[in-house]
Amino acid sequence: MPTLFVLSHAPHTDPLEGRRLDMARKGDAVVLIEDAVYAAGAVRTPLGPRLKEAVARGISLHVLGPDLQARAVQTDLNVVDYDGLVDLIATYDRSVH
Secondary structure (H helix, E strand, O other): OOEEEEEOOOOOOOHHHHHHHHHOOOOOEEEEOHHHHHHHOOOOOOOHHHHHHHHHOOOEEEEEHHHHHHOOOOOOOEEEOHHHHHHHHHHOOEEEO
């Protein structure tokens, strides 16, 4: 059952975000929203290496564009808008936040 993992907390303040990311399996997806988008930027965070490992495991990564813009973070990950976020939620059998 494919799962969408929604991460929203700052990567340097919430170790549970990394644990949620570790639970994702091939065919799952992760979307970074709110303060979690800091993990998608150039600044090193504890979540950064885990994001790379997730991609290597076949997990698709997405970042909410309006949250990137609000925090002035740039990324080369797949950026989605609010409609794209809704599409992701509708696509996966379940969501974990």
